[in-house]
Amino acid sequence: HACWIWEDEAANPVDAYCLFRKTFPVPGGGASSATLRISADTRYKLFLNGRFVGHGPARSSSRHQTVDVRDVAEYLKPGENVLGVVVAHFGVGTCFSLRGRAGLLAELTVGEGADSFAVGTDATWRVHRAPHLPGADRMSVQLPFPEVYDTEREPRGWMEPGFDDSGWPCSRVVAAPGEEPWPGLAERDIPFQAYRTGCRSVFRQSIWPANRKAPRETARHPPSRCSAPQAWCCRPPAPFATWAKGARSSLQ
Numbered sequence: 001h002a003c004w005i006w007e008d009e010a011a012n013p014v015d016a017y018c019l020f021r022k023t024f025p026v027p028g029g030g031a032s033s034a035t036l037r038i039s040a041d042t043r044y045k046l047f048l049n050g051r052f053v054g055h056g057p058a059r060s061s062s063r064h065q066t067v068d069v070r071d072v073a074e075y076l077k078p079g080e081n082v083l084g085v086v087v088a089h090f091g092v093g094t095c096f097s098l099r100g101r102a103g104l105l106a107e108l109t110v111g112e113g114a115d116s117f118a119v120g121t122d123a124t125w126r127v128h129r130a131p132h133l134p135g136a137d138r139m140s141v142q143l144p145f146p147e148v149y150d151t152e153r154e155p156r157g158w159m160e161p162g163f164d165d166s167g168w169p170c171s172r173v174v175a176a177p178g179e180e181p182w183p184g185l186a187e188r189d190i191p192f193q194a195y196r197t198g199c200r201s202v203f204r205q206s207i208w209p210a211n212r213k214a215p216r217e218t219a220r221h222p223p224s225r226c227s228a229p230q231a232w233c234c235r236p237p238a239p240f241a242t243w244a245k246g247a248r249s250s251l252q
């Protein structure tokens with residue numbers, strides 16, 4: 001049911017981010033089971049009805065592309081549901097990804113037996129260029145580009161039911177499963193990253209030379225050790241991070 005999709009025919013866009021969206025109904029009785037299989041080149045972040053589910057895929061070669069299998073029944077509800085996916089395509093080689101073609105592949109199977117149905121990536125998915133500002137300098141050839149995200153340009157509620165996506169173009173199918181440049185698919189063989197809640201603390205460390213009088217301070221972000229009110233330590237609720245207006249963050 002699913003094909004690899006992207007926003008256009010560009011084979012290898014550099015430092016590109018896209019928002020993908022698909023609405024589908026769930027019967028009034030709800031979903032007893034729901035399994036989502038998903039992969040992307042290069043990275044994805046998944047939301048279901050506005051709730052963050054996870055990100056991936058695990059590191060792999062496009063010749064044996066890793067597919068994540070997730071149980072998402074708890075995120076579904078009777079009536080209209082929405083799959084929202086943010087996909088980042090680096091367009092360059094890094095220490096954990098190879099330069100390849102941009103694409104998203106996903107298939108959701110809801111229910112079991114005769115009453116089951118599937119929702120897969122195809123040309124009916126809506127796509128929108130994410131409010132990402134490309135062009136930041138890479139810190140190293142081993143890392144992707146730093147991510148610069150303009151929160152003022154983000155379509156509010158795009159990952160939730162009720163959002164009007166009629167102005168978004170439809171996705172384009174770029175390959176079927178098993179076609180180049182992803183001839184092989186393999187299920188993820190390492191655990192998913194665990195998210196925890198906590199406080200994001202800051203400590204300061206002097207890096208001023210010993211022969212100078214006044215210290216210069218730089219902010220670092222170690223694991224939280226304070227007892228302030230809980231907040232997302234890994235910042236998953238918004239696409240890739242939650243930033244103040246004009247802030248910078250790296251997706252690595």
